Amino acid sequence: MTMNNPVMSWFGIVRLGLVQTGLGAIVVLTTSTLNRVMVVELAMPAILPGALVAIHYALQVFRPAWGHGSDLGARRTPWIIGGMAVLATGGFLASVATAWMTTQPLFGIALAVAAFCLIGGGVGAAGTSLLVLLAKRTDDNRRAAAATVVWVMMIAGFIVTTAVAGHMLDPFSPLRLMVVSGCVSVAAMLLTIAGVWGFEGHAMTSVDQRARGTAQQSSFRAAFMEVWAEPRSRRFAIFVFVSMLAYSAQDLILEPFAGTVFGFTPGETTKLSGVQHAGTLIGMALVPSIGAVYPRSRGNLQIWTVGGCIASAIALLCLTAAAVVGQAWPLRETVFMLGVTNGAYAVAAIGSMMALVSASGEKREGVRMGLWGAAQAFAFGIGGFLGTLASDVARYLLSSSALSYSVVFGSEAGLFVVAALMAVSVHRAPARRVMPQGNLRAVAVGG
Template sequence: MSQPAVPQFTGLGWLAVVRIGLVQASIAAIVMLTTTVLNRLMVVEYALIAGIPAGLVGWHYAVQLCRPLWGHGSDKASGKGISRSVWIFGGIVVLAFGAILAVQSTIMMSGSFALAMTIGVAAYTLVGIGVGASGTSALALLASGVAPDRRAPAAAVTWIMMVAGIVVSAIIVGALLDPFTPERLLAVASGLLLVCITVTGLAVYRIEPRGGIASQAFAATAKAEPAPDFREALLEILREKAARRFTLFIFVSMMAFNMQDLILEPFAGLVFGMTPGESTSLGGMQSGGVLIGMIVAGIGGSAFSGRLPVELRHWIVFGCTGSALALASLALAAVAGPGWPLAANVFALGFCNGLFAVAAIGAMMGLAGSGEKTREGVRMGVWGAAQAIAFGLGGLVGALGVDAARRILISDGAAFQVIFGIEAALFVLAAVLAVRATSADLQPAVLSARLTEKTREREVFA
């Protein structure tokens, strides 16, 4: 006697994808506060060397080296019927608590520096844990719950919403922060964190099907084999040429992407004389460029089509090359000073960043489910860890490089020019690595993985 068929369930719908995007937007808004606004305040308003906030931000990225472990834990939990939503919401609460501690430690910098730094290290530890736990679990939910042919466009949608969250929060925070006072900073930050926690809670509420036919089909889309132990999962990923090359590309491109993140606002303040609100709004201008670049890349047919990594190559290379040219222009701006069209230059940099980033994320999602045994949580955790290392190292190298160059060259403009030039060179290297990471000889492996997954789905939904 034949078994009753499980009615077809195509995975999470577009409304659920948008809800995950709201989670990403909330995470990004809080991170913007801790890595951009507080960084500028420490360097300009509190007259600290750039290496101090860079070290704190770098530490929060170092904590995220545990992303593969959190992704593996999320895989294990989901295999036992425990919702990934618990990991997501718990992570955002930890992130918000760390952020408010970071704000408090910044305010204390003008008093007891040792105590402020102690609290700051604890705060950025919590920020790293919160970002890693919530972000990795959200991406794992996206990769495991969305049908394979929708993964790349779903990733593009969530990343566009993430950048939109940065843009909106930067504009609002920038407007509310002037004239700057510690009390105003604390009030604005508290309001932002409460909004982000509330939005995340509403976004993940019952996002995963519970009970009934939909829940059975949702569970059936997971890999049939139990999740391997952590060491076995890592070894499987390291054995794959495609995964190794892609990890290297992620590392170099994201290091280039983030080198200017901690120095852009101090650059605007020291070289162009901008206020905290003006420089925060300039950061929002860059994020606006990233947002439009992502939309253009998606509408252009790359990320939104669910194509394979090799078909996304030209978007990645064009974005990396354009980013290098925009940074070369910023290097000229560092010498030219006031009068340079800085806002347009920063917008162009963001636009090219968006082109390569959304295509790279589309390629990442295409490879997320290609493991024989490893699940999406571990794979997204490995790439997330590579990104975190690159972000932390890039920000630290950029900030320490500026400190050293300012001492040697005795000129703020010349110091920033050197760092922007190095960053441009890294983007050129990233373009070369992108070609290797998406080379045609890796295409059969990806095609095979997709065909296997589609065959498994047909068996589940027959």
């Protein structure tokens, strides 16, 4: 951490967390509440909200380009505020589109597609620049704790929004839906402005000026290929994809698994998800808490990342056994353990992301963070789909629901083991591409 980029206080970290709170509030309303309204109140096919959420994830492929744009300006605040404005607009238009579907379904669906494109673009632009800013201003030993604070504040946004919006939406009407969504979007914008206003100042530091000069000398394609050529950045992107694929693949099958194999009612499966989320919060808090007691472990994010992946694999293997044993297995305790291990892995992985973003120098930080964010979003986008597809295929081939779930959970455990091995290779890789001396001139002129 250089003197040109002063270290943030805890108050500064919490301020940036306000942005994540606002982001989470809009996203949970559009991906959860509107999902339910479309399927239940409007009797639309479930594939419609599923496709809209997929559009939101597909737009994340442009995260490296948005990161490159913030590198060009060398200031992240305009991208954070601008991205949140796009997200807030998309969130409100999504509610308008849902209300419009009650009278003009085709026009409503068309508007919803445009709205979810805005949502995906806003999340990517604001989220990428926010993580770069957080990484640059956070001390090495605080990164795991900073990641915990920011992500817990995002989850708090989920919880508060669903609770308040759920209360305000009854009795349901399309107009009430638009009013609630509009209020959430305005609140998210206010939180974002409060979080970043004056944070970077108006004058660029000497480091920022050098980074801006470097970024302006090359196109996005050249910048992206430069980052992709860095062994550590490339390996970390692949690690993020594999581990997040394993992380997300169980999301859509856990509740059906509990209902099919263990006979849980819909209410009981919902409570089971709550048990998992509670475990995730505890796991997120575990990493910085142990770091406070044992300072030597505080900055060693590689050990926490590898350990989190291995522990998540063990928890998934326990679910594999649960599918075979059946109702005699302590399912709630196993799901809680899965939440704890996933939470510890997630915080360590995010902390590693923040630590590695400047590992190759004070340039291309937005492109690197965008690359890793795109890998994460792409994994989330296809993870749930592949999890359900694998479950259906295994059920068809094995003619047993329990065995099919066992195969899927076991496969996810295998992915986490692969991810753990990849996490080890990430830190062994050089930060920059090693080239013969004769090639340096060619690279310098863009060859």
